[in-house]
Amino acid sequence: MNSKRLLALLQKEWREAFKNKMVVFGVAILPVFFLGVSIFMMAQFGPDVDELGQAVLLNNALMYFLLLPMIIPLAIAVYAVVGEKEQHSLEPLLATPLTDIELFVGKALASVLPALLITWVSFGAFLQVAVLFVPWSLIKAALTAPWLLSIFALSPLIAMFSVVVTMAISSRTRDTRAAYQLSSFVMLPFIISLILYSITHGALISVGFVVAEIGGGALLDVVVLWVGIRLFRREDILTHWR
Amino acid sequence: MLCTQDLTRTFKNMTAVQKLNLSVAQGEVFGFLGPNGAGKTTTVRMLAGLIQPSSGSAQVAGLSVGSDNATLRHRVGVLTESPGLYDKLSAYHNLEFYAKLQGVEDVSGQIEKHLSLLRLWDRRHEPVGKFSKGMRQKVAIARALLHEPRLLFLDEPTSGLDPESARTVRAYIAELSQSEGRTVFLCTHNLVEAEALCQRIGLMKQTLVRVGTPDELKRELYEPQTLIELAEALPDAEAALDLPFVTGVEVQGNRLLVSLDDPPTQNPVLVQRLVERGAGVRTVREQERSLEDVYLNVVGGEDG
Numbered sequence: 017m018n019s020k021r022l023l024a025l026l027q028k029e030w031r032e033a034f035k036n037k038m039v040v041f042g043v044a045i046l047p048v049f050f051l052g053v054s055i056f057m058m059a060q061f062g063p064d065v066d067e068l069g070q071a072v073l074l075n076n077a078l079m080y081f082l083l084l085p086m087i088i089p090l091a092i093a094v095y096a097v098v099g100e101k102e103q104h105s106l107e108p109l110l111a112t113p114l115t116d117i118e119l120f121v122g123k124a125l126a127s128v129l130p131a132l133l134i135t136w137v138s139f140g141a142f143l144q145v146a147v148l149f150v151p152w153s154l155i156k157a158a159l160t161a162p163w164l165l166s167i168f169a170l171s172p173l174i175a176m177f178s179v180v181v182t183m184a185i186s187s188r189t190r191d192t193r194a195a196y197q198l199s200s201f202v203m204l205p206f207i208i209s210l211i212l213y214s215i216t217h218g219a220l221i222s223v224g225f226v227v228a229e230i231g232g233g234a235l236l237d238v239v240v241l242w243v244g245i246r247l248f249r250r251e252d253i254l255t256h257w258r
Numbered sequence: 259m260l261c262t263q264d265l266t267r268t269f270k271n272m273t274a275v276q277k278l279n280l281s282v283a284q285g286e287v288f289g290f291l292g293p294n295g296a297g298k299t300t301t302v303r304m305l306a307g308l309i310q311p312s313s314g315s316a317q318v319a320g321l322s323v324g325s326d327n328a329t330l331r332h333r334v335g336v337l338t339e340s341p342g343l344y345d346k347l348s349a350y351h352n353l354e355f356y357a358k359l360q361g362v363e364d365v366s367g368q369i370e371k372h373l374s375l376l377r378l379w380d381r382r383h384e385p386v387g388k389f390s391k392g393m394r395q396k397v398a399i400a401r402a403l404l405h406e407p408r409l410l411f412l413d414e415p416t417s418g419l420d421p422e423s424a425r426t427v428r429a430y431i432a433e434l435s436q437s438e439g440r441t442v443f444l445c446t447h448n449l450v451e452a453e454a455l456c457q458r459i460g461l462m463k464q465t466l467v468r469v470g471t472p473d474e475l476k477r478e479l480y481e482p483q484t485l486i487e488l489a490e491a492l493p494d495a496e497a498a499l500d501l502p503f504v505t506g507v508e509v510q511g512n513r514l515l516v517s518l519d520d521p522p523t524q525n526p527v528l529v530q531r532l533v534e535r536g537a538g539v540r541t542v543r544e545q546e547r548s549l550e551d552v553y554l555n556v557v558g559g560e561d562g
Contacts, residue, residue, distance in 0.1 A: 024358035028344070028351075035346040104340040108401065110308055111336035112359040113328040251309050255269065 017121065021114050025122030026129075032099065033092050033126070038192070042091030043130065047138040050080035054142050059149040074163075079210055081142070081167055084135040085175035086203060086210075089127040093179045094195045096123045097186035101257060110250050120183075120248035127179040128172065135171050165226045173233035178203060180240040187247050187257055259284045259409055259441040260305065264314035267300050274300040276465045277314065282458075284408075287435045287442040289456030291449070293557055296462045298445045299339070302411045305443070307331045319409050332360060335402035339413040341394045345387030349378060349397050352386055353404060360405035372400035376430065392423030399427065403434075410434065413445045424451075431455055449549040459549070461556045468556050476547045479555050481505065482521050483545035484528065486514040489538030498535045499528065515545065 033039045054077040065073070100106045109119070143159075182199040189195040246252075260282040267275045275297040282288040292298050303309045305318050307327035316323040319333040343352050350369060357365040373379040376396040386394055395415065402410060415431065416424035432455055434440045446452050452459055453472045460469040468475055491512045492498060499507050499516060503524050506517035518524045521544045529539050 020361070021359050024355055028347070028355040031351060032344055032346055103342060103345060104338075105342040105344060107308070107338045107340075108336065108342040108356075108398070109359075111306055111331055111338065112356060113332045113361070114359050115328055254303065254309060 017115070017118055018113075021112075021118055022122050022125075025114065025118065026126050029092075029096055029123065029126035030130070033095055036095055036099075039091045039095050043088055043134065046087055047084060047134050050084060051138050051142055051145070054080045055145050055149060058142075058146045077142075078163060078166060081135060081139050082171065082174060082210060083207060084138060085131045085171040086178045086207060088131040088134055089175050089179045090182050090196060090199050090203070092127040092130060093123070093182035094186050094192055094199060096126055097183050098189060098192045098195045101190060102192070106253055106257070110253060116248050116250050117245065120245055123183060123248075124176065124179050124244070127182075128175045131175045131179075132172055135175075136167065139167050161223050162226045165223065165230070169230050170226060170233060173230065173237050176237050177206075177233065177240055180237070180244040184240070184244055184247055187253075259286070260288075260316070260318050260443065262305070262314065262316040265301070265304060265311050265316050266313045267297075267304055267309070268312045273464060275304070275311075278462075278465055280460060280466055280469070282441060282443060284441055285435060285439045286458065287431070287444060287456045289452035289459040290443060290445045290462060291447070291452060291459060291553060291557075292462030296557070297464050298462055299413065301462070302336070302413060302443070302445060306334050306336045306411050308336075319407075332405065333407055333409065335405070335407035335410045337398055337402045337410070337412045337415055339417065341398035343386045343394055343397055343401075346385055348383045349373065349386050349389070350382040352397060353401055356401045357404045362405050368404050368406075369400075372403055373397075376400055376426075390423075392419045392426075395419060395423070395427065399430065407440070409441045409443065411443045411445075414447065415444070416446075416448060416451060428455060449553055453549045461553065463557050468552075472549050472552075475549070475552045475556075479552055480547045481517050482519065484516045484518060484521050484525055485541075485543055485545045486516065486528065486532065486539060487541040488512045488514065488532070489540050492532070492535065492537045498531060498537070501527065501531065504528075512540075 057073045057077040060073055100109065114122075178199075181202055182195070185199045185202060186195040189198060260280070262278050262280045265275060265278040265280075266273070278297075278301060290298055290301070300309070304311050304323060305316055307318075307323060307330035310324050318330060321330045321333065323330065344355075347355075350373075353369045353373070354365055357368055362368050369382070370379060373382055376399065378393060378396055378400070381389075381393070386397055389397065395418075399412075399415065402412070412431065416427050419427065428451060431442060431444070435442050435455075442455075444452065444456060456472070458469060458471055459475060461467045461475075468478070470478065489512070491509075492514075495509050495514055496507045499514070501524075503518050503520070504516055505519075508515040508517075516528060518528075525542055525544075529542060532539055
């Protein structure tokens with residue numbers, strides 16, 4: 017894999033994506049909203065909230081930071097594929113020395129990296145702002161191993177899954193809006209299960225549970241990556257992508 | 259520069275290109291003509307290392323197609339039918355991206371060189387989405403040339419351009435071949451353009467049906483004819499032109515269309531005979547055959 021070509025592709029993807037109002041809006045609005053809601057959750061902490069209540073509030077706050085890497089990449093990934101189709105720019109791109117795997121990895125990373133960066137920055141901002149409303153002792157409760165593992169180890173897997181699924185759907189769709197809606201629809205079961213888990217779980221998430229999630233996520237990623245790499249074959253792109 | 263042996267590509271049950279045998283010399287402008295669906299784009303995609311042949315082989319720019327297609331794609335330049343530029347990016351950023359993909363060392367120097375030649379350097383920072391079709395096509399041509407390939411595949415380079423832009427692009431293509439010695443493989447539906455630019459022309463319909471210079475193709479398909487316009491219709495003109503080298507006479511009022519072997523030497527004899535028979539000869543000229551006549555004769559008028 018040629019790193020210069022990969023970097024050139026990443027630079028182009030970001031230049032293009034962040035000149036698109038729809039992408040900028042899709043990427044910016046959710047972190048702001050989720051950050052506000054998470055801080056609100058933490059602000060509910062107080063002497064009258066028992067241990068179970070605190071767990072629910074923390075799980076809910078955690079959930080928002082796991083939703084971010086799932087939802088943010090949708091906007092970028094959809095545009096990264098459908099945008100190329102709309103502009104008929106795939107064939108000139110494929111006529112360069114860029115290899116199939118470089119194209120796939122470049123497109124995937126162009127969506128995954130901003131999503132992770134935004135997730136982690138939002139998490140940092142959450143901790144910074146929460147201090148203003150919540151006693152530090154309670155903030156520390158948020159910095160447990162399961163939290164940190166989820167945010168820093170599970171998020172990349174979630175983001176990669178979301179991106180590859182979105183790219184796969186976008187490769188079979190001509191319209192940005194349709195690709196976005198279809199990708200959101202496919203991701204919905206995962207989002208709902210995350211919300212249900214957060215609502216129904218009566219205790220703080222354990223390290224064992226998060227490690228199991230990471231294992232499952234990695235397995236799922238291997239499957240979708242295999243599908244994605246097969247979809248991003250030059251011949252398929254030129255002959256089957258419409 | 260380019261040579262194919264029985265190059266074939268099939269898609270499921272459909273054969274797009276069948277046993278194509280073709281060679282193009284260094285510095286040549288080769289016209290590749292054929293109706294839609296004749297396999298021109300598939301051929302270019304195979305030769306430019308975008309897709310693999312089903313069978314047969316091809317040597318392009320010193321490489322065997324399929325052996326190292328990434329290097330092959332660096333050695334050739336491709337102008338696709340649609341410019342395929344990134345509308346929201348400036349002309350400069352579009353070209354910068356491709357220059358980096360092609361491993362160009364002096365990125366800004368190359369961009370300046372080609373945008374200046376195509377008179378777009380002053381507008382390099384504008385998004386190409388705001389450019390006219392002709393300007394976009396020029397940026398796409400610059401993109402194909404950034405890495406200085408010796409072989410260029412141009413697919414409909416003047417399609418949809420206004421006459422002035424088309425003329426600029428044609429002049430640029432001619433310049434590429436004449437002064438820079440590049441080989442140009444030109445796919446076009448514009449037969450006038452093909453005749454003006456190409457040294458040789460290949461007519462494609464799944465396989466190469468005919469190949470040759472425009473004059474060779476015309477000679478191959480049509481016998482020479484001389485059109486004579488008389489002051490008045492000549493009764494029994496066929497009998498008057500009963501000469502050994504005349505192979506046919508078509509009379510349309512006062513106009514005679516005479517088929518013969520060698521108009522430059524035989525036309526004076528024709529005129530002499532007509533004058534002897536009392537005819538007033540107004541004009542004599544060789545009947546010109548266009549490449550369009552050849553094209554329609556060979557591939558037919560169908561489109562699809």
